[in-house]
Amino acid sequence: MREALASADLAAFVAIVRAAMRLSQLELACLVGWSQSTVNRIESGERDTIYDIRQILRFADAVDMPRHALMPLLVGNPVADAAVAGTNPDMDMDRRHFNGVLAGSFAASIGWGSVTIPARVEAAHIKHLKATIRRLYSDDQRIGGGMLLAPALHQLARVRRMLDEADFTESIGRRLLSTAGELCVCAGWLAYDSGDQNLARQLYAEAYMYAGHAGDERLRVNVTSYLAMQAIRLARTNPGRAREALHSVAVGRDAARRWATPRVYALLAVREAVAHATLGDQIACRKAIATAWREVEHGTHEDDPAWTGFVSQTTLTYFEGLTSLALDKPVLAVDRFRSLLGESAIGDRNRLYYRSCLANALLASGSRTESLNEGLNLLSHVNGSRRTLQELAPLRAVAGESSEFADRYDRLLAA
Template identity: 75%
Template sequence: MGERMCPVCRKTLLSRYSGDPVCAPCARSSRGALPAVPVWLWDSPEIREALASADLPAFLLRVRSAMGLSQLELASLVGWSQSTVNRVENGERNTLYDIRELLRFADAIDMPRQVLVPLITGKSVTEYPAEGINADMDMDRRHFTGVLAGSLAAGMGWRSPIIPDRVDAAHIKQLKATIQRLYADDQRMGGGLLLSPALRQLTRVRRMLDEADFTESIGRGLLSAAGELCICAGWLAYDSGDQSHARQLFGEALLYAEHSGDERLRVNVASYLAMHAVRQARTRPGRAREALHAVAAGKDAARPWATPRVYGLLAIREATAHAVVGDEIACRKSIATAWREIERGTHEDDPDWTGFVTPTVLTYFEGLTAMTLGKPRLAVARYEHLLADASLGERNRTYYRSCLAGALLASGRRADALAEGVALLPDIGGSRRTLQELTGLREAADESSEFAYRYDRLLAA
């Protein structure tokens, strides 16, 4: 088959592997290479099924269970009593069969109204329309679905966040559950698809701090939660390739750590600031010194309480910064320190955010620092050893494979690198960070190659 020119831009040769009539950039608006952005973080087949069957007691119970809230905590969020929650869940009260109460409930837990569509259609839909629901009516269980089906009108979707007059422990618990859910979903779909809902939650928290009333202790907890959410959103921005936004969010998290007096949060922020500075040092070498300063600040904040896992994490960040400036001896010393700390095992006081600091992850950083120091063959060996671990999550495995592809290319094994690249591209999802690791491989690939075609599709999406 002969080569074809894109009929739109008349500049790009179409790959023989492409069935598209135009090139990847020209097809940007029509491609759906990535999964859809989640409508609501707590959405699930079970919640949709409960709505589709108009079983609102089950709907309420599943929402509360997903958020990890007690009846009393959910009651606090939505302005009910605990007994009301209990009776609604047991089917003894039809509170949610009043549309006004249902929409008030949705707004209170920051649920977009299109999540209620299964209640209208009787089907567990996978895509939501943009139409809305009219709240100006009363109804009972028997007539609810029929009347609701005829009440579509403008206004469904994300509304401006509803901010409570007074924040209590239940709101902080919901925020922490939201952060955990964001991290869990990140492992499935990548930061690019989750940044928007994370930023919406951050807007909510900022408004709580500015507009709501709370006690001093709740205020400190809210500041800490805001800092944790900034770190989470910063990571999602980092993973999606938005480094400027990531830097801003990590900086905001540091302010919340200082205002709350939360030393654990301060150390966590320092770790992420160091990570980000090291990445920026690829094009701005001076940022490596910034990373070392962040690590030093983290060590100072950690000294009164830190566990071996915490020191191991800071040693990893320190090693990557030393590698960027070419200090191999200091890098090896920091890697050795990290191994020594990690081999001391877990501790009951380990913060949740050190859970990823394992021998497997340290093996990855050995490969990363070897590449940075110009030793791609050593990096290949470390990455191959890492990928032999059957317990790796799929998203982490995909990222590590992209690192392996880069190391194979740098060590002169171009064909092996391209084969690895082609094989992993379908699994990238919303992680621009993983795609960026393959930039060098794209530059080395022939324009008409399968890898170039598939890479350009993802880049244009």
């Protein structure tokens, strides 16, 4: 896209954007407010169609593209927008840049146009929003939630306005509610990964409300899974939250009973297992883990929701390590995490997080030096995942104040 802009090939630019969103010419026309023939003429290279800068800006705003992404068109350099904070996934981000997000000033802070919404929401707008959610999850695997929370919240602001101000049919309204819930879940995960647990909790609660309004049982189960996950994390300092996690699992299982696939039940089972482990109930934990393995062994199903895609035998190995650590069996946890890291299929971001879990297990098993060495190697790769940094807090507690680990950890924490 940058190369097309830098060479002023606006026909290719529009075609690339449309392909990335998986839209037909008619759907893109609906999204932007053009006719299908206009989109066809643009992509055919007719020069009297989109070469007016006002039309280009209108197009960018309609597809919710930050205006700084158009910079290559102005300077003829395909990486010209890399100088703008937040546009290069490989850049280190100043976390203070996100302070404006919660105050509602993100669009102005990095050059988005005004938050525009259609007068009437159609199927193309839903498709565009779902493509945005997929991209956020995809980018999260590369760069971490801290760098993606702001654009996710920006998208959510647009969807809220659509629900409040736009016109739509009853059918589109239900789909928009479900999509708003999916976006809340995604933004909630990014907030969770960024270390903002209060915001994550608010977003999950909003997603649960949308699921109820839309009558979307699949969304309800997905939200309860995330609520259970967060409650388990909060139980590290408040053990009573583990019982809240068990309640969320029970609500999710009730919503799932008429349609769920084995993968869905496996996901709920591992959430339940970790909650039981946090409460010290070894027997209930083992039973839940065994249930998860049994469900996963049934294999995939054509009706598996996309959000169960990560549930696999590899995932269960991770949860075995996590529950072993919670049950004060660090040697077994070390074995599970080492086995997990031997898998070639896990992504870089997940591998990073699993290594932080291994470092904690090593520390709990008494291997302090090995644990700190592992943690030190991780610090240069944490990037936008404050969650991974927080996992290393026990190592910071035992590291000497003058140690390299303490110095680098403290600088990352303050960033």
